[in-house]
Amino acid sequence: MNWRNTFRRTAFAVVFAVVAVLPAVGSSWQPDILPGYEQRKVSLGNGDVATVVRHCGNASHRQAVVYLHGFNDYFFQSQLGDSIQAHGYSFYAVDLRRYGRSLRQGDRPFDVDDLATYFAEIDSVLSVAKADGVRNVYLLGHSTGGLILSYYLQQRGTGAGFIKGLMLNSPFLDMNLSWFQEKMLVPLVSIMPFKSMLISQGNSRAYSESLLKRYHGEWAYNTSWKFEVSPKVSVGWITAIHRAQKKLHKKDTNIGVPILLMRSARSVGGSDWNPDFNRGDSVLDVDDISKFGRRLGSDVDERVFDGGLHDLILSAESVRNQVYATMFSWLSAR
Secondary structure: OOHHHHHHHHHHHHHHHHHOOOOOOEOOOEEOOOOOEEEEEEEEEOOEEEEEEEEOOOOOOOEEEEEEOOOOOOOOOHHHHHHHHHOOOEEEEEEOOOOHHHOOOOOOOOOOOOHHHHHHHHHHHHHHHHHOOOOEEEEEEEOHHHHHHHHHHHHHOOOOOOEEEEEEEOOOOOOOOOHHHHHHHHHHHHOOOOOOOEEOOOOOOHHHHHHEOOOOOOEOOOOOOOOOOOOOEEHHHHHHHHHHHHHHOOOOOOOOOOEEEEEEOOEOOOOOOOHHHHOOEOOOOHHHHHHHHOOOOOOEEEEEEOOOOOOHHHOOHHHHHHHHHHHHHHHHHO
16 A cells, blocks of 8 residues: 555545544435435535435444445335344445435436545444444445445545445446446547536346236335436436556455455346346346455455345345345355
């Protein structure tokens, strides 16, 4: 690690020690849309807000898990939070600015031009946990949430040891594109000056059909917050993803905490639903998850789940039970 990184992480540890004892600036706690949870709005400046969600049974725990959702997503997986709380951990989640509970009229959903923008949300939820008496935190990120948390730890460090580990659920560590698109087109798009220009991600709804009860899945969620068809993304968003992934791809990357890297056994292609979409990752290349996930640190425990969906905890019951067992075994060993 060079002196600049050392200085940056040391400075952050000092700042975190001061601000983490204070609650996030925002509204008081209110009942959440999920039974057994409560939420609090956090002001981020420039008119943006985020939403911190916590389990109502948190009070007695001194260790916590903080969850961060993926792209075109929000926290609705109450079974996850309930299970974590029942195993003796406080549970927190955050809906990022322009996502889910934090969406406001006039927002362009999910848009950002620098993933470091989200560090404010992570700081806020960690501050809430610290103020609640939590002493140790484990981060859990799905897809883009996994990318953001990995990037946060690389750039910010562990908050003087407050963050003890990272669990990754199919992290978005590389674009799932052809060689030409990844090596030539994405870098070219990333230097374009027209950051607000929108680019289509296609019209497939196969992944949402594998999740939603009214199609072939088990789940119900707000499709005004988690769209059935993934929306267009801006050039700025592509730039933000590319820059963060590029920094994490460096072979000397070491984010400084133990990592549980979880992924499906296989990827599924195509744009029309078929039964394979309920048995594989239809969003990312699982080989890329493995390749770049194992580079993130010196202590990476990779686990592969046959039949796992892109969001592993939304997989068929037999698979998600394996995911939960793996997570709690890994946590107890820490």
